[in-house]
Amino acid sequence: xxxxxxxxxxxxxxxxxxxxxxxxxxxxxxxxxxxxxxxxxxxxxxxxxxxxxxxxxxxxxxxxxxxxxxxxxxxxxxxxxxxxxxxxxxxxxxxxxxxxxxxxxxxxxxxxxxxxxxxxxxxxxxxxxxxxxxxxxxxxxxxxxxxxxxxxxxxxxxxxxxxxxxxxxxxxxxxxxxxxxxxxxxxxxxxxxxxxxxxxxxxxxxxxxxxxxxxxxxxxxxxxxxxxxxxxxxxxxxxxxxxxxxxxxxxxxxxxxxxxxxxxxxxxxxxxxxxxxxxxxxxxxxxxxxxxxxxxxxxxxxxxxxxxxxxxxxxxxxxxxxxxxxxxxxxxxxxxxxxxxxxxxxxxxxxxxxxxxxxxxxxxxxxxxxxxxxxxxxxxxxxxxxxxxxxxxxxxxxxxxxxxxxxxxxxxxxxxxxxxxxxxxxxxxxxxxxxxxxxxxxxxxxx
Numbered sequence: 001x002x003x004x005x006x007x008x009x010x011x012x013x014x015x016x017x018x019x020x021x022x023x024x025x026x027x028x029x030x031x032x033x034x035x036x037x038x039x040x041x042x043x044x045x046x047x048x049x050x051x052x053x054x055x056x057x058x059x060x061x062x063x064x065x066x067x068x069x070x071x072x073x074x075x076x077x078x079x080x081x082x083x084x085x086x087x088x089x090x091x092x093x094x095x096x097x098x099x100x101x102x103x104x105x106x107x108x109x110x111x112x113x114x115x116x117x118x119x120x121x122x123x124x125x126x127x128x129x130x131x132x133x134x135x136x137x138x139x140x141x142x143x144x145x146x147x148x149x150x151x152x153x154x155x156x157x158x159x160x161x162x163x164x165x166x167x168x169x170x171x172x173x174x175x176x177x178x179x180x181x182x183x184x185x186x187x188x189x190x191x192x193x194x195x196x197x198x199x200x201x202x203x204x205x206x207x208x209x210x211x212x213x214x215x216x217x218x219x220x221x222x223x224x225x226x227x228x229x230x231x232x233x234x235x236x237x238x239x240x241x242x243x244x245x246x247x248x249x250x251x252x253x254x255x256x257x258x259x260x261x262x263x264x265x266x267x268x269x270x271x272x273x274x275x276x277x278x279x280x281x282x283x284x285x286x287x288x289x290x291x292x293x294x295x296x297x298x299x300x301x302x303x304x305x306x307x308x309x310x311x312x313x314x315x316x317x318x319x320x321x322x323x324x325x326x327x328x329x330x331x332x333x334x335x336x337x338x339x340x341x342x343x344x345x346x347x348x349x350x351x352x353x354x355x356x357x358x359x360x361x362x363x364x365x366x367x368x369x370x371x372x373x374x375x376x377x378x379x380x381x382x383x384x385x386x387x388x389x390x391x392x393x394x395x396x397x398x399x400x401x402x403x404x405x406x407x408x409x410x411x412x413x414x415x416x417x418x419x420x421x422x423x424x425x426x427x428x429x430x431x432x433x434x435x436x437x438x439x440x441x442x443x444x445x446x447x
Contacts, residue, residue: 043074044105044161049087050080051110051117057142057188059110059117059150065186066154066168067108069415071390071408073161076103096127106130106161110153119153121160131160138434144189148432151185155431167388167431172417173202173211174404174426180213183404185386185428187417193226201246201425205253208432212236212247212256223247223258225273238271238279246292250319251299257282259291268293268304268321282321294343294350295319303327303341303350314341314352314364327364328352329371338362340382344389349409351383351392361394363409374407384428393417395424 046067051059060080068075087109088094099107107122116137123130135153139145151168158166170185178198183190193202198216205211215224219241225234236244236256243261250257257270265285271278283290283304290306303316309330317324327350328338338354348366351374353359359381361374378398385392386406396405401421407414417423 043072045076045103046073046106046108046161047076047078047083047099047102047104048108049110050084052112057147062147062150062186063108063110063154063157066151066166067158069168069186069391069406070158070162070166070388071411071413072158072164072166073106074103078102093127094122096122096124099124108157116149117153119157121157144184144191145434147184147189149434152434165388165431167386167391169432170387170429171432172384172393172404172426172428173204174418174423175200175202176418176420176422176424180211181423183418187415187419190418193228199224203247203249203427204429205249206251206430207253208430212249212258214245214247214258217241221245223256225256234276236271236276238276239269248293248295250295251297257293257295257302259289259293261285263287265289266291268302270319280320282319283317283324284321292340294341296343297345297347303343305339305341305352312337312339314338314350316350327369328354342383342385342392344385345387346389351385351409353381353383353394361392361407374409374412380405382425384426386428387431393426393428395426 048060048064048067064075064077067073086095086098094107104124106124109120109122111118113134116135118132118134120132121130122128133156135149137146137149139149148169154168155166158164168185172183172185174181174183179195180193180199180202181190182193200214202211202213209227209229211226211228213224213226214221221244222241223236223244225236239260243266245259247256247258249255255270255272257268259266259268263285264287266289267285268282268290269279270282282302283306288307290304293302293304295302300319301316302319303314305312306315309326313326313330314328315324316327336355338352341350341352343350350364350366352362352364354362356373358379360376361380361383363372363374375396378396380394380396383392383394390410391406391408393404393406395402398405399416402424403419404417404423404426405414406417
């Protein structure tokens with residue numbers, strides 16, 4: 001039986017102090033790490049037990065999909081009817097020996113409660129509950145916010161099992177046609193955010209409740225701030241109409257940077273959200289293009305694209321524009337094109353697009369400047385990091401039309417996120433708070 005080949009040695013890891021079973025439903029004590037211990041390169045097998053009989057996308061299906069898409073565990077999908085027969089009665093224990101033979105290192109059990117769900121993760125090897133907690137779910141089923149609550153529960157269970165939080169409780173902004181759209185991290189709950197004037201380059205604020213984008217009007221483009229909870233909008237009037245593109249927020253949420261046309265080129269400028277009427281120059285255009293700023297996680301540096309060397313390359317500088325360094329390898333007289341940098345949430349990597357038999361997604365390691373090519377099929381552009389710092393969303397033509405795809409930067413595993421033609425210019429959100437509500441606000445953007 002193939003599943004029997006996957007039987008890693010599993011042990012409950014307790015660092016510095018022991019954890020009594022009674023503490024399992026509480027917050028993890030200081031100095032204690034809860035998780036499964038398994039060999040390097042091995043993904044623990046996880047079985048998610050049936051939760052409830054329901055039509056549509058069930059709790060179990062969402063949790064299984066989230067754990068699978070996290071790429072840190074192997075989800076063992078078994079028949080629900082058979083698993084119901086293996087569910088112990090109240091006060092009884094799982095048959096851990098049987099689940100071990102099925103290849104499981106962990107069992108996920110979720111039980112509906114009056115105000116949400118109680119989730120348990122069982123360590124199959126040590127035959128006990130690894131962690132349990134109750135999750136309040138206030139949103140009505142099957143709303144988008146209800147789904148977000150289930151995603152959040154799955155993210156926490158992934159952290160219990162692997163030590164790393166999942167990325168399911170997040171969303172992706174993108175452009176289709178002339179409008180900004182949004183989709184959940186698993187490809188569900190897709191909806192339109194703007195309608196009317198052409199909007200491009202959407203970007204998330206770190207609080208997950210506001211976005212920025214470039215909006216076309218009769219005299220050019222302007223940067224616009226859009227509150228997702230109320231639908232209200234603010235136009236950034238710090239620069240004259242003309243070309244204003246590729247906005248990005250600082251990690252502390254206090255500043256906005258974007259590219260604007262000046263002196264025969266484009267340069268990056270910055271403004272405080274508290275005073276959007278005043279800007280400061282970050283880069284100098286002088287006949288060259290400087291666009292697509294991306295902050296380092298600590299906010300001290302930015303990566304950006306510049307054509308100052310005669311062809312588009314990726315540069316980094318301090319956030320005030322000083323200490324500019326060429327990041328990508330420049331070849332004099334070459335025809336390379338490197339653009340759309342995206343700084344990883346852990347600060348170690350910068351993803352970007354580069355010509356390599358058509359545009360492909362590259363990863364540059366800031367420690368040793370080594371480069372890894374992530375894609376090779378079709379035209380692939382505009383990468384954006386998931387909040388887990390492992391996955392990227394990007395635009396690809398590999399299906400024959402532009403769609404959004406997600407890639408695991410470690411294994412190279414791909415999945416298609418959108419399925420209607422013309423999706424592009426994606427930006428992945430931070431982890432989203434429970435209060436975010438965006439479904440009722442579709443904003444018209446007249447000229």
